[in-house]
Amino acid sequence: MTRAAPERHDDILAAAGRRFAQSGYRGTSLQDIAADVGCSKAAVLYHFADKKAILAELVARPIDQLRELDERIAAASGPAEAQQIAAEGFVDLAVRFRRETAFLRGEFPGLFQQPPFSHLQHIPDRLAQAFAGHSDRPAARVAALVILAGIAETCGEFIDLPETELRPALLALVRRALEPVT
Amino acid sequence: MTRAAPERHDDILAAAGRRFAQSGYRGTSLQDIAADVGCSKAAVLYHFADKKAILAELVARPIDQLRELDERIAAASGPAEAQQIAAEGFVDLAVRFRRETAFLRGEFPGLFQQPPFSHLQHIPDRLAQAFAGHSDRPAARVAALVILAGIAETCGEFIDLPETELRPALLALVRRALEPVT
DNA sequence: TCGGCATCTGACCGATCGGTCAGGCATGCT
DNA sequence: AGCATGCCTGACCGATCGGTCAGATGCCGA
Numbered sequence A, B: 001m002t003r004a005a006p007e008r009h010d011d012i013l014a015a016a017g018r019r020f021a022q023s024g025y026r027g028t029s030l031q032d033i034a035a036d037v038g039c040s041k042a043a044v045l046y047h048f049a050d051k052k053a054i055l056a057e058l059v060a061r062p063i064d065q066l067r068e069l070d071e072r073i074a075a076a077s078g079p080a081e082a083q084q085i086a087a088e089g090f091v092d093l094a095v096r097f098r099r100e101t102a103f104l105r106g107e108f109p110g111l112f113q114q115p116p117f118s119h120l121q122h123i124p125d126r127l128a129q130a131f132a133g134h135s136d137r138p139a140a141r142v143a144a145l146v147i148l149a150g151i152a153e154t155c156g157e158f159i160d161l162p163e164t165e166l167r168p169a170l171l172a173l174v175r176r177a178l179e180p181v182t
Numbered sequence C: 001t002c003g004g005c006a007t008c009t010g011a012c013c014g015a016t017c018g019g020t021c022a023g024g025c026a027t028g029c030t
Numbered sequence D: 001a002g003c004a005t006g007c008c009t010g011a012c013c014g015a016t017c018g019g020t021c022a023g024a025t026g027c028c029g030a
Helices: A005-023 A030-037 A041-047 A051-058 A060-074 A079-096 A098-106 A122-131 A138-157 A163-178 B005-023 B030-037 B041-047 B051-058 B060-074 B079-096 B098-106 B122-131 B138-157 B163-178
Strands: none
Touching: A005 A030, A005 A041, A005 A051, A005 A098, A030 A041, A051 A060, A060 A079, B005 B030, B005 B041, B005 B051, B005 B098, B030 B041, B051 B060, B060 B079
8 A cells, every 4th residue: 555755754743743642752663653554664764764753853843943942042131031931932832832842851851862852952951041040939930840841741631722722821820920929 | 799688679779760760661771770770680670570560669659649649539529629639739749759750650651551550540530630620710720730740750850949948839839820810 | 568766565683671590609597 | 517598690581672675566657
């Protein structure tokens, strides 16, 4: 059963996306993906150079947005503005790419230290730094970091709200969380 | 180099805890653990029946507390009380067992569906149900679920606050998040 | 009709995984 | 001294992983 290359390509991408989101990158084998698509493991590797290339293409767009967010944080005028940009930018990122950011975060520690993701190593540090900008407000710090870590996976697993509802709800939460707690 | 059994046992447990927290259960090999402890892979399997037994012992106490929380939620008088119990109980759990809950959550989907964890299958559903108790308050629902998913890993990875500071900060955040958003 | 290219398959490879096993070595009791 | 027991090792096993390869199959233009 032969399919046109672009369709197959997208089929594999979609199947891998579902599998990665549910079982993680390491927990998904090429065999699993092939079985979902309905072809052989070798066929998957005909359309993609290797397993990492599937992941790379799957997270290419959220990664681009993450990098752009990183630049905006770096260009902020002070820690307060950096924190605000980081919080809102991350919400935007998480809402727009729910599933991708889920396993992107799940595989974070090991994955971003090797090619082709090595050039992104500094980003988590910068994000954490931005979120922790106001170290005299521990609650805000906690809240922001909780949000940073939790949004993506949660949205993918439990919540089924349309983006039009989810985004303002999350933004309201972030703004509220960033207020100082007395 | 021979050590007394209880010490070795705890050494292995500690090394596994660090590795699991950083690279996940699936991403950690018995070889890694053995190398950290300074013994052979076979020695690890002399002190533990298999790899899953290490994980099981590592999460035994948080699991117990999770099960007790589950019972308290089930015994709540209504959805509002259930939500409150769930939120505060989960914070308590996450703060007390930061690192354990981190990889406990990371391996959640696949792991709780097979022995020796099968009897806990219903708990995530009950938790999610409790958190989503007030479905007419989407922001509160989002916030609670974000917290549910995010606390553990975040605390383990980014935050280095003493428990005495972290716990009240998180509780304040939860209470605030559970208030309706206009 | 025929040749060429894109798509795909089954068999195979080396590496690594979790787990097993027979035996070595130290310690401590008899 | 001799023996049993507890702790540990290196070698090994089958399974599975990501990845390769030669060749089969089907489609499409000349």
